[in-house]
Amino acid sequence: AVKGPDFPTGGIICGINGIRSAYETGKGSIKIQAVVFTEGLDDNDKGEKKNPRLIVKELPYQVNKANLVEDIARLVQDKKILEITNLRDESDRKGMRIVIELKKDSNVDVVLNNLYQHTKMRIFFGINLVAIDQGRPKTLNLKEIIKCFLDHRKDVVEKRIRYDLRKAKERAHILEGLKIALSNIDEVVQIIKKSKNVSMAHSKLKSRFGLSDIQAQAILDMKLQRLTSLETEKILEEYLELIKRIAYLEDILQNEKKLMLIIKEELL
Missing domain, CATH: 3.30.1360.40 (Gyrase A; domain 2)
Known part of the structure; x- marks a missing residue:
């Protein structure tokens, strides 16, 4: 009732x-x-x-x-x-x-x-009962208002998940580059040392390891004290967690029932 x-x-x-x-x-x-x-x-x-x-x-x-x-x-x-x-x-x-x-x-x-x-x-x-429906004020019955509200919540939650997914992929992309660098740390250090400037080091890292601009810059921004086995383990753990997170978010976007379940849980 x-x-x-x-x-x-x-x-x-x-x-x-x-x-x-x-x-x-x-x-x-x-x-x-x-x-x-x-x-x-x-x-x-x-x-x-x-x-x-x-x-x-x-x-x-x-x-x-x-x-x-x-x-x-x-x-x-x-x-x-x-x-x-x-x-x-x-x-x-x-x-x-x-x-x-x-x-x-x-x-x-x-x-x-x-x-x-x-x-x-x-x-x-x-x-x-007046609400903004598709940009215009409109008198709606209760069922229509609930539908408008749920459509709005669906749009908000979906945009939030897409934003989280994009950020997770961006971070995973950087970590993939750092993994490559840490796996070839000696060569990376030599490339940086022998380069005349940052721009040259950036270009050489990209061509040698097939990195993107963002990945090469992330390697150049990394401090030497982070180049330890413990730090490598942390990066790997973060990367694996992000892969799980990305799969989870993509699954929600592909499954409307799971998306609506999140909306329901947030309303309770």
């Missing part, structure tokens, strides 16, 4: 027709009302009736608490709701708490319905 909207300020959505319309057509109107509890409906220890209280704990989306309190106070002042005897805001860090005290014999349901009718404790919230 698809859940309804989860508004940051809470509130209760009344009925499902508005949500259904919004999800099926992209447009709809939903009724949201405040979450209200009652207190003081029981008799006290002496068998006397207490003053009932309405406690507002959550408000509909975009309803301002201070303005709501003013609206209720104005209704009392204008004598449109006669049962309210006191009104105060006891909200704190723990949450919202607007206290509406009533006369002892008040009909709580009637008062609450009047508040819903004359204040923003009940509102109608319009839903218009």
Whole structure:
């Protein structure tokens, strides 16, 4: 089942027709009302009736608490709701708490319905599901929006994987050149020593070992202290890991199910 909207300020959505319309057509109107509890409906220890209280704990989306309190106070002042005897805001860090005290014999349901009718404790919230589809704003239903989102995520993840693949191949290409150099280290050192300048050494390395410009430059940039058996082992380990990584990334790009699985895992 698809859940309804989860508004940051809470509130209760009344009925499902508005949500259904919004999800099926992209447009709809939903009724949201405040979450209200009652207190003081029981008799006290002496068998006397207490003053009932309405406690507002959550408000509909975009309803301002201070303005709501003013609206209720104005209704009392204008004598449109006669049962309210006191009104105060006891909200704190723990949450919202607007206290509406009533006369002892008040009909709580009637008062609450009047508040819903004359204040923003009940509102109608319009839903218009507009998204950018192929560069243009368009009203979409829920299924279409989900498809657009997944298409976007697929595009983002695919581009990221292609970028990672390109970087991995570039690094592997350099390591292949370093492997050749380390396997022929004495000859490489002699070529560099006998060359009049860097440009000549670069050219000779390329022609002698069939290296690319990038590979030859990487060899020339390598410091002598790195030319050890331990460093050779590290380069080989990195190269083998990159080969596995490249195969893994290429497999994802060739298998849409694996690509969608990554998208799913990133959403959870």
